[in-house]
Amino acid sequence: MSLDLAFRRLRLAFAWVVMAVLAAPALAAGTTLRAGDLMFSAFNADEDGWSLVALVDLAPGIELYFSDNAWDGKAFTSGEGFLRWTSGDSAIAAGTWLRFMNIDSASRLAASNGRLERLNIPGSTLPNLSQSAETLYAYQGSDALTPQRFVAAIGNGDFAAEVGGLGGTGLTAGRTALALPSGSDWAEYAGPRAPRVAGGEAQSRLGSVGLWQSTVDGDLGARMPNALPLDVTPIPEPWAPLTALLGLVLLAVHRIAGSRSARKPGPYGSLLWGQRLGSVTKPF
Ligand SMILES: [Ca+2]
Ligand SMILES: [Ca+2]
Incomplete structure (x- = not known):
């Protein structure tokens, strides 16, 4: 040559x-989410609620399922519950804290954005966060029993298979799945929210249990999560x-x-x- x-x-x-x-x-956009596009940012077994933070701009019409049933690698077990969240007609900016509250109460169940509803699925009962041996999944799929894309998980049972593992979910502990200390009934991300952090870095921080605060006792049912937005403005490579x-x-x-x-x-x-x-x- x-x-x-x-x-x-x-x-x-x-x-x-x-x-x-x-x-x-x-940043990614659209109604199809990838693992880590939404990350858990708070967990409250006293209130029976949690929060997620969006690490990407969310288009209107997002549909997301939650379940505290255990995933055995191929299917959900029964005995706990399923919920569906629809984000509504408005886009949601990256960095927004999304709160889901009182999920064990049909009358007080609510979400900060969009609509949250409990699903009546044969074999399932009331969703209810336990302060031990609990795993909570967020996922998308054709229906609540058919996950196609797991987005995030959080748990205080170390993702043991019998309480809900990560096998077949594509989620990774310490990255897109957060393993809280055993017995945690309240926990919240307490790491940096500013200056700006790129999406991938924010995901790493939210998945790092060392950047969370947690408790194993007391009644923190009324404690509000810190909803200060996370600055996930992209940083050029x-x-x-x-x-x-x-x-x-x-x-x-x-x-x-x-x-x-x-x-x-x-x-x-x-x-x-x-x-x-x-x-x-x-x-x-
Ligand atoms: Ca469970
Ligand atoms: Ca439960």
């Missing part, structure tokens, strides 16, 4: 990289501007070399870097 051709290909490759960086969406700058420098050098070659035709003036004396330079 001639030096000229290699140079052209290198310049084209840089152009593609620069365009890809500039065109890449910073540090290498992106460097890549763009390098591409521009390369382009400028290439054009200068081509210009000099065109102005000084001769046995030496038409040579580019590394070309042997006597080779032919093609203008470009």
Whole structure:
């Protein structure tokens, strides 16, 4: 391959990289969620409620299921409950704290955004958070019994198989699934909310139990979670501007070399870097 051709290909490759960086969406959007797009941010077994924080901008019409039944790797066991949340007609900005409260009460059950409802499914009963051996899942699917995308989980039973494991969910403890200390009846993320943190970093922080506060006793049923939004403004990758700058420098050098070659035709003036004396330079 001639030096000229290699140079052209290198310049084209840089152009593609620069365009890809500039065109890449910073955050996911739409009604289909990925693991970690929503993360648990508070858990209250005294109130029977929890909160989630959105790490991406949520389009209107999101549908999400919750269950405190145990997932055995292929299906949910029975005996506990199922809920469905629909986000409504409004978009929800990344960083928003979403609260789900009093889920054990048909009359007081509510959500800070959208609509929360209990589902009557044969074999299931009342959803009710326990302060031990509990796992709570958030997921999307064709119905409550058919999860297709697990989004997040939280539990105080170390995700043991008998209380609800992570097998087959695609969730990872310490990342998209949070294992609270055994016996926790109240817990809340207490780590940084600002300055801004990129979505992936926020997910890592929310999944790190070391950044949570928790208790194993007392009645904290009336305790409100801290709903201060999490600043998840995307931070550009540090290498992106460097890549763009390098591409521009390369382009400028290439054009200068081509210009000099065109102005000084001769046995030496038409040579580019590394070309042997006597080779032919093609203008470009
Ligand atoms: Ca359970
Ligand atoms: Ca339960």
